[in-house]
Amino acid sequence: MLEVKNLHVSVAGKKIIDGLSLKVADGEVAAIMGPNGSGKSTLSYVVAGRADYEVTEGSIRLDGVDLLDKTPAERAALGLFLVFQYPLEIPGVATMTFLKAAMNAQRKAREQAELSTPEFMKKVREAAAKLNIPQDMLKRPVNLGFSGGEKKRMEILQMALLEPKFAILDEMDSGLDIDALRICAEGVNALRSKERGLLVITHYQRLLDYIAPDTVHVMHKGRIVRSGGPELALELEKSGYADYAEEAA
Amino acid sequence: MGAILQNPTQAEQDLLKSFSAERSDTQRQAAFERFARAGLPSRRNEAWHYTDLRAKLRAAPPRASRPDASVLDQAKEKLAPVDRFRIVTVDGYFSPELSDDLTCVQGVKLRPLVADDAILKRLAEGAEDALLDLNTAFAEGGFALEIAPEVHIDAVFELVALDGALGALGRFGRTVVVLGDGARAAILETRAESGEGFGDSAIFLSLGRGAELDYACRAQGGAAVEVQTFVARLEEEARLRAVSFLAGAPFLRRQLFISCAGANAEVHLAGAALLRGREHADTTLALTHDAPSCISRETFKYVLADQANGVFQGRIIVPPHAQKTDGKMLCRGLLLSDDAAMSAKPELEIFADDVACGHGAAVAKLDQNQVFYMESRGIPREEARAILVEAFAAEAFDLLDDEELRDLLKADLARLLARGDFA
Ligand SMILES: Nc1ncnc2c1ncn2[C@@H]1O[C@H](COP(=O)(O)OP(=O)(O)OP(=O)(O)O)[C@@H](O)[C@H]1O
Ligand SMILES: [Mg+2]
Numbered sequence: 001m002l003e004v005k006n007l008h009v010s011v012a013g014k015k016i017i018d019g020l021s022l023k024v025a026d027g028e029v030a031a032i033m034g035p036n037g038s039g040k041s042t043l044s045y046v047v048a049g050r051a052d053y054e055v056t057e058g059s060i061r062l063d064g065v066d067l068l069d070k071t072p073a074e075r076a077a078l079g080l081f082l083v084f085q086y087p088l089e090i091p092g093v094a095t096m097t098f099l100k101a102a103m104n105a106q107r108k109a110r111e112q113a114e115l116s117t118p119e120f121m122k123k124v125r126e127a128a129a130k131l132n133i134p135q136d137m138l139k140r141p142v143n144l145g146f147s148g149g150e151k152k153r154m155e156i157l158q159m160a161l162l163e164p165k166f167a168i169l170d171e172m173d174s175g176l177d178i179d180a181l182r183i184c185a186e187g188v189n190a191l192r193s194k195e196r197g198l199l200v201i202t203h204y205q206r207l208l209d210y211i212a213p214d215t216v217h218v219m220h221k222g223r224i225v226r227s228g229g230p231e232l233a234l235e236l237e238k239s240g241y242a243d244y245a246e247e248a249a
Numbered sequence: 250m251g252a253i254l255q256n257p258t259q260a261e262q263d264l265l266k267s268f269s270a271e272r273s274d275t276q277r278q279a280a281f282e283r284f285a286r287a288g289l290p291s292r293r294n295e296a297w298h299y300t301d302l303r304a305k306l307r308a309a310p311p312r313a314s315r316p317d318a319s320v321l322d323q324a325k326e327k328l329a330p331v332d333r334f335r336i337v338t339v340d341g342y343f344s345p346e347l348s349d350d351l352t353c354v355q356g357v358k359l360r361p362l363v364a365d366d367a368i369l370k371r372l373a374e375g376a377e378d379a380l381l382d383l384n385t386a387f388a389e390g391g392f393a394l395e396i397a398p399e400v401h402i403d404a405v406f407e408l409v410a411l412d413g414a415l416g417a418l419g420r421f422g423r424t425v426v427v428l429g430d431g432a433r434a435a436i437l438e439t440r441a442e443s444g445e446g447f448g449d450s451a452i453f454l455s456l457g458r459g460a461e462l463d464y465a466c467r468a469q470g471g472a473a474v475e476v477q478t479f480v481a482r483l484e485e486e487a488r489l490r491a492v493s494f495l496a497g498a499p500f501l502r503r504q505l506f507i508s509c510a511g512a513n514a515e516v517h518l519a520g521a522a523l524l525r526g527r528e529h530a531d532t533t534l535a536l537t538h539d540a541p542s543c544i545s546r547e548t549f550k551y552v553l554a555d556q557a558n559g560v561f562q563g564r565i566i567v568p569p570h571a572q573k574t575d576g577k578m579l580c581r582g583l584l585l586s587d588d589a590a591m592s593a594k595p596e597l598e599i600f601a602d603d604v605a606c607g608h609g610a611a612v613a614k615l616d617q618n619q620v621f622y623m624e625s626r627g628i629p630r631e632e633a634r635a636i637l638v639e640a641f642a643a644e645a646f647d648l649l650d651d652e653e654l655r656d657l658l659k660a661d662l663a664r665l666l667a668r669g670d671f672a
Contacts, residue, residue: 049624072621072630073627090640098626105629106627
């Protein structure tokens with residue numbers, strides 16, 4: 001379970017998250033929608049542990065464990081995963097080297113034996129096939145020169161391989177074509193389970209048609225201003241965020 | 250012969266005194282006289298601006314003598330078996346005892362250099378430098394490796410330079426490698442003369458028409474003050490791919506003088522230097538396109554931790570007759586600490602009009618977003634940083650055609666990074 005309580009975050013002296021609270025239970029799929037700049041990506045980065053944010057108040061717990069004093073890698077080893085809105089390109093680092101380092105680092109942190117190369121290759125090949133990722137994409141440096149959609153597919157591949165306990169998906173639908181959206185959504189749905197919580201950040205109902213959420217939250221100016229069921233997303237699709245502009249002001 | 254130098258430093262006095270004119274041949278004598286006039290280069294000498302040898306070398310230690318049997322025995326212990334042809338020098342002296350016997354390798358000749366060796370005549374022409382002169386004046390136990398025309402050797406030749414006798418000593422190794430027309434070879438130079446003292450070594454490469462050489466130098470460790478000179482001359486259509494991997498030397502100057510003497514010659518150069526603590530490494534390159542239609546590519550990379558100091562000076566010289574020259578030079582520094590410093594000075598001197606030449610230099614820090622991305626996948630920060638450093642540096646080795654050399658350097662790099670000094 002992810003539990004964020006009264007979170008306040010500033011970047012470069014500017015307040016971006018302003019008293020945000022949110023709970024996502026095991027097995028739950030929660031969606032966050034909200035206008036550009038409302039702080040959705042900031043929330044996901046802070047949960048993942050990016051350095052340049054200042055948390056001035058509040059707490060973030062995963063399964064009861066306080067994340068704020070953990071390094072990003074420790075959070076990952078605890079089972080947290082973030083699908084980046086803008087995945088990074090890493091020239092010179094082969095995708096396979098990167099995947100293997102990630103999988104083995106997490107296994108090591110959990111005191112599991114490292115994967116042998118054949119075991120690792122088999123896992124990657126199978127997971128890539130399910131996501132329609134061609135082998136030659138895996139031979140390139142991490143995300144280097146990948147199209148927007150290819151990058152998102154790589155994110156879902158990493159998520160499938162790392163089998164996180166809790167995943168935040170920050171606009172995984174942006175840049176995906178219609179087929180890729182379906183394939184990636186199927187990949188995500190395959191990971192839905194009683195134990196695994198998902199937080200899906202998106203602007204569009206289209207994604208939620210594929211990944212049906214249990215709860216929907218509206219974020220505005222660094223706060224959750226409304227929560228509800230799937231119907232809330234449909235409502236937003238019609239009316240936009242105009243109503244919240246005054247409420248939050 | 251009296252020194253003409255004004256106010257010689259202690260080191261200069263030591264060096265001038267230790268030259269014995271009786272044992273000297275013409276090349277030696279001429280080189281010594283040039284040195285005696287010029288002295289050690291200081292920052293006032295443009296080519297040495299960032300590496301003030303005159304200030305750094307307080308005193309010149311006595312020259313190492315030819316190693317005796319017990320020194321050789323000790324040196325031998327440092328040699329693990331390898332499946333390469335190995336040629337060993339100890340304190341700069343060629344040691345047939347520790348080297349592989351190459352007499353039965355077809356088309357290969359290994360021999361000691363002799364006084365006024367004819368082989369050196371044309372090779373040393375283009376290189377004017379005080380430390381090269383000093384090497385010419387003092388080097389005694391050098392060797393020549395000659396590969397006959399059209400002979401292709403698949404196995405790698407490893408030239409290993411070891412230290413032998415203890416204490417602060419001056420070591421002056423000297424090596425000549427000649428590839429006849431159309432010959433092909435791969436050479437690994439392993440420089441491991443460490444400890445106190447002063448090193449001033451030189452290697453001369455001659456590539457005949459259409460000859461092809463893969464060359465890698467790994468200098469890991471080094472004398473307290475060390476200068477390495479690399480001189481290469483390429484005839485028509487010859488190809489040289491040369492890489493250096495520098496790490497662990499306290500104060501190192503590596504200077505390369507390369508001449509494309511024949512049309513359509515190709516030079517591909519790269520270097521990776523990983524420096525930490527207060528280490529200083531200076532790579533200075535002078536590449537002359539002395540014939541039309543030659544191609545050259547240079548990429549030199551520096552990873553600088555702690556208070557390390559990296560220097561790159563590169564000069565591509567294109568005289569009027571070298572039309573259709575295609576040269577590109579790049580220097581990149583990666584600063585891992587705020588106290589590390591990089592000085593880069595790439596230059597083009599172009600006197601021909603129909604050429605395509607360019608150069609660039611960039612210094613940056615590790616990309617924090619890339620580090621965070623890797624961390625978010627569970628890779629601890631030090632490991633993530635090491636992976637990025639490795640990717641940055643290893644690219645320098647990719648130009649080698651010889652897979653064994655490439656893998657060897659990459660393995661060395663991985664081993665170095667595993668120690669955690671560059672995270
Ligand atoms: N490093 C930073 N320095 C200054 N302002 C920042 C920084 N990072 C984020 N912000 C600001 O914080 C606000 C929230 O940004 P964030 O990326 O979290 O929004 P978002 O809700 O994800 O928007 P979108 O829907 O466009 O992805 C924006 O106004 C942004 O400009
Ligand atoms: Mg965003």
